[in-house]
Amino acid sequence: MADYEQLDTPSVVLRADLQRLFDSLHARGYETIAPRVENGAIIYDEVTSVDALPAGWTDEQEGGFYRLEGRDDGALFGYTVGPQSWKRYLSPPIRRLWQARKNGDGFEIVHEDAPTPHYALIGVRACELHAIHHLDDVYLGGSTIDADYQQRREAAFIVAVNCGKAGNTCFCASLGTGPAVGPGYDLALTELVTEREHAFVVTVGSERGADVLADVPHRPAAPGEIDLAEAIVAEAARHMGRTLETTGLKELLYRSFEHPHWDEVAERCLTCGNCTMVCPTCFCFTVEDTTDLTGQSAERWRRADSCFTTAFTFITSGSQRASAKARYRQWLTHKLATWQDQFDSLGCVGCGRCITWCPVGIDLTAEVAALRAEEIGQPQPEAVLEMA
Amino acid sequence: MLATAIHERQPAVARTFATNGCVPYRCRVTERHQENDDTFTVELEPAGARSHAAFAAGQFNMLYVFGLGEIPISISGDPAQPDRLVHTTRAVGTVTRAMATLRRGDMIGVRGPFGSSWPLDDLKGKDIVLVGGGIGLAPLRPALYQLVAQRGDYGRVVLLYGARTPEDMLFRAELERWRSRFDLEIFVTVDRATGDWHGNVGLVTALIPRAPFEPQNAVALICGPEVMMRYAVQALHKRGVGPQQTYLSLERNMKCGTAMCGHCQYGPHFVCRDGPVFRMDQVQRFFGKWEV
Numbered sequence A: 001m002a003d004y005e006q007l008d009t010p011s012v013v014l015r016a017d018l019q020r021l022f023d024s025l026h027a028r029g030y031e032t033i034a035p036r037v038e039n040g041a042i043i044y045d046e047v048t049s050v051d052a053l054p055a056g057w058t059d060e061q062e063g064g065f066y067r068l069e070g071r072d073d074g075a076l077f078g079y080t081v082g083p084q085s086w087k088r089y090l091s092p093p094i095r096r097l098w099q100a101r102k103n104g105d106g107f108e109i110v111h112e113d114a115p116t117p118h119y120a121l122i123g124v125r126a127c128e129l130h131a132i133h134h135l136d137d138v139y140l141g142g143s144t145i146d147a148d149y150q151q152r153r154e155a156a157f158i159v160a161v162n163c164g165k166a167g168n169t170c171f172c173a174s175l176g177t178g179p180a181v182g183p184g185y186d187l188a189l190t191e192l193v194t195e196r197e198h199a200f201v202v203t204v205g206s207e208r209g210a211d212v213l214a215d216v217p218h219r220p221a222a223p224g225e226i227d228l229a230e231a232i233v234a235e236a237a238r239h240m241g242r243t244l245e246t247t248g249l250k251e252l253l254y255r256s257f258e259h260p261h262w263d264e265v266a267e268r269c270l271t272c273g274n275c276t277m278v279c280p281t282c283f284c285f286t287v288e289d290t291t292d293l294t295g296q297s298a299e300r301w302r303r304a305d306s307c308f309t310t311a312f313t314f315i316t317s318g319s320q321r322a323s324a325k326a327r328y329r330q331w332l333t334h335k336l337a338t339w340q341d342q343f344d345s346l347g348c349v350g351c352g353r354c355i356t357w358c359p360v361g362i363d364l365t366a367e368v369a370a371l372r373a374e375e376i377g378q379p380q381p382e383a384v385l386e387m388a
Numbered sequence B: 001m002l003a004t005a006i007h008e009r010q011p012a013v014a015r016t017f018a019t020n021g022c023v024p025y026r027c028r029v030t031e032r033h034q035e036n037d038d039t040f041t042v043e044l045e046p047a048g049a050r051s052h053a054a055f056a057a058g059q060f061n062m063l064y065v066f067g068l069g070e071i072p073i074s075i076s077g078d079p080a081q082p083d084r085l086v087h088t089t090r091a092v093g094t095v096t097r098a099m100a101t102l103r104r105g106d107m108i109g110v111r112g113p114f115g116s117s118w119p120l121d122d123l124k125g126k127d128i129v130l131v132g133g134g135i136g137l138a139p140l141r142p143a144l145y146q147l148v149a150q151r152g153d154y155g156r157v158v159l160l161y162g163a164r165t166p167e168d169m170l171f172r173a174e175l176e177r178w179r180s181r182f183d184l185e186i187f188v189t190v191d192r193a194t195g196d197w198h199g200n201v202g203l204v205t206a207l208i209p210r211a212p213f214e215p216q217n218a219v220a221l222i223c224g225p226e227v228m229m230r231y232a233v234q235a236l237h238k239r240g241v242g243p244q245q246t247y248l249s250l251e252r253n254m255k256c257g258t259a260m261c262g263h264c265q266y267g268p269h270f271v272c273r274d275g276p277v278f279r280m281d282q283v284q285r286f287f288g289k290w291e292v
């Protein structure tokens, strides 16, 4: 795709015309995935009608706590992130990679060739867009790439949404990953609900974004509307429920390998793996090989996996991270320290999901603060050479 | 813009993870040799039109047994003969036991080669000390082939090998042949002497203090159980072979081989991509700590 120069003036689309956005995306062959309410939470699912968006809903989040509540302004995006993330559409948690069939003198491999789904992801928040870029680093950044991910990713149309409200467990402002969306979207919306109008300030981020916007009734945004949109996002930034000090974070975690605080976390952590399942950047998977009952045909499946299981690191001599302490330490150290060495960025985007959805409310921002507060002298790397 | 951004992130030669990911190529077992009670060596030939890729000593493949699973196994053959793909495997669990039942003509899936290698080209002129424990000799054998073929380029070449019993020794005929060369020093020790064994008894690390090499000019290549490698690193260090002269091959659970599944992570390293061969100073921060 050719480079796209962002239009200087944002546009305004009225709430009443937003359905046309969905319709245009449909007409162009996209399956529209957007937030909707199910089982008391905001999830991401196929949504074809604007009326199915969570109008008038907001969420209250705390460590180990999530509840939807009504808001009286009818806002369509007046909540923050729920338990799901877009990774389920770009890198499905369960998928068959190939099949094999026995034949006369061996077996043959049957490739999967399902058509690539074309998703329009509507309502992608700033932190989530960063998380998608992190998945790009993992699946597309190396010398070997995940072609399935690449196809889904390139096909995806991204409608980002600026956050007008920060959640209690959010800390994107500390990490520079939000609440204002950064580059990488096709269209970005900021929802304005005032006494005079219910509308969206729209910025275009790509040529195909411009094409889609052309199908939707819009007008240039008035200066007051642009100012208001910016003020709303700035206000969200001032109301982050959490903060995470990033200065020296990598070194802090590397130094803290033997910190007694890990034992303290391990007393609370259930090693349920919820945090890894809800995290938009957790990318680990396992593969499983199976056969049918006759033993004539086999399949390989890829499934999302979690570093909180003991099987994750199993080798002949046993699990390499048998203790809960080692598994929590690995997870947190990967997010905040080793990820920096691997991908030159933090592995956390500050979405707060792991805090909200941890059944016991373990809060990584608090754990880091505790590591900082109780810094202790650490053995030098040479220690191994002196060992027994 | 989006698509451009993605493409910019890719290196010039992207090896695509095939369509839809991690598809092995099919090979036939052309030779099979039982090394000892539980360890066997197979030679594999591609079943289709393709040929095996070139590999470097120390690299590994992911081997797939129909319907049962896929596991990392080092290449134990000669890097100068990439068309003869050789693997030596110890039967310890589900996949390896099934693999042990494969006979000539049977089919197996292969992906690879993956990972880093013993950096032999950079070690010319050095004394090379290879330290192997049990099945750990398998990934060292390609290095030995290469050292023997380019013998004049290196200083002393010393192999220290520890097996459980004399009967458990791998590659016995070859070791005998190499031992009879005047330019290779091969020392074998066993945990438990049986039959008419008159050689060393004890840990392979006990051979290090007396081994004939010049510490300042030596480089050690180590592969074996992690505990054995820890003691070997210490014994070498005592003789003056420092972390920058010591290479080791690490073993971790592996599901992809391509730095994506996350299983093999060891600190910041993906062992499947950055390893399995590391120079000691790369991993020193973690090596010797438990549950990394």
Ligand SMILES: Cc1cc2nc3c(=O)[nH]c(=O)nc-3n(C[C@H](O)[C@H](O)[C@H](O)COP(=O)(O)OP(=O)(O)OC[C@H]3O[C@@H](n4cnc5c(N)ncnc54)[C@H](O)[C@@H]3O)c2cc1C
Binding pocket: A314, A315, A316, A317, B060, B069, B070, B071, B072, B073, B074, B075, B088, B089, B090, B091, B092, B093, B094, B095, B096, B097, B135, B138, B139, B250, B251, B252, B253, B254, B276
């Ligand atoms: C880079 C590398 C090179 C290796 N080279 C050799 C070799 O040349 N010869 C050899 O005999 N063995 C080698 N191994 C070890 C070999 O991979 C394991 O013995 C094998 O995976 C055991 O599988 P299993 O299904 O028989 O065992 P099970 O105990 O039934 O294991 C179940 C599963 O756990 C995982 N697993 C278990 N043990 C290991 C292990 N030690 N390492 C990694 N994953 C494990 C695998 O996914 C395996 O399928 C190597 C391992 C690595 C990481």
Ligand code: SF4
Binding pocket: A275, A278, A279, A280, A281, A282, A335, A347, A348, A349, A350, A351, A352, A353, A354, A355, A364
């Ligand atoms: S670690 Fe927690 S806060 Fe950070 S991106 Fe993952 S789920 Fe969000």
Ligand code: SF4
Binding pocket: A268, A269, A270, A271, A272, A273, A274, A275, A276, A308, A354, A357, A358, A359, A360, A361, A362
């Ligand atoms: S930190 Fe919380 S969510 Fe994560 S494994 Fe432990 S108990 Fe589960």
Ligand code: FES
Binding pocket: B253, B254, B255, B256, B257, B258, B259, B260, B261, B262, B263, B264, B265, B270, B271, B272, B273
């Ligand atoms: S084996 Fe999958 S990341 Fe290394």
